[in-house]
């Protein structure tokens with residue numbers, strides 16, 4: 001099956017093809033928790049930010065008022081922070097205790113490498129019909145951008161959020177007026193992060209032709225052999241050459257898992273677009 005055919009039949013061949021594991025159960029849980037808490041934070045945060053708009057007043061009324069929205073914002077902030085800390089803890093465990101090779105360098109790392117720049121420029125040339133499509137390794141450059149964007153967002157949104165939540169504590173270390181600056185940074189960085197996730201990340205991960213209408217691999221943890229070969233050919237060829245494919249073999253995802261993943265993904269995409277429409281219309285109306 002060629003690229004064009006796969007594009008017209010995303011997640012094709014369920015139950016007919018061989019499947020390979022791409023993400024662990026822990027990584028899948030982390031992503032689901034991150035996606036849920038981010039969506040909830042974006043919704044509650046935007047409701048607070050645009051609290052004079054009709055839609056925000058209606059949303060607040062539905063759940064019992066702005067105080068409840070504020071409570072849920074902080075509740076999901078704790079969930080998101082916990083997931084982030086679990087992720088950091090897992091990285092430390094893999095680095096320090098398991099001495100996992102390839103975490104910080106080599107073809108499977110999330111650290112940006114020379115090949116990512118080469119792939120980026122090759123992709124730009126491909127978009128302009130000036131060259132062939134680049135062949136990606138385990139992570140494409142835009143997947144690394146998504147990943148590091150979350151570290152950046154967590155740093156800026158998290159720090160400013162906690163500064164607003166515990167102003168007396170932070171005022172021991174920073175001048176009081178910086179707390180006002182924290183609100184401005186939190187608010188604008190939140191909008192940037194929501195725009196990035198709901199427009200760029202959703203497009204890259206689900207809506208681009210090769211993945212349309214949805215790539216379920218982060219939910220099911222598995223990809224078909226054809227998807228593996230087309231999306232990550234360099235990794236596929238490397239593992240095949242080293243005889244390691246058999247170790248990655250997995251069962252095809254059961255139908256219920258595909259259905260639940262598809263439903264979750266669809267709701268997340270619709271919620272994200274709805275929020276973007278609400279945010280932009282709130283700006284326009286002022």
Ligand code: HEM
Pocket residue numbers: 038041042044045046048049070073074077078080081157158159160161162164165183186187190191193194
């Ligand atoms: C660790 C994570 C976070 C913490 C601790 C946090 C904390 C806070 C706090 C304390 C407020 C002020 C609430 C009030 O008293 O009205 C706030 C507001 C807000 N938050 Fe967060 N937040 C976090 C993550 C996020 C995320 C991920 C987003 C969106 C993507 C977000 C979007 C907003 C927005 C838009 C506001 C309203 C700002 C305004 O009034 O202009 N927050 N947050």
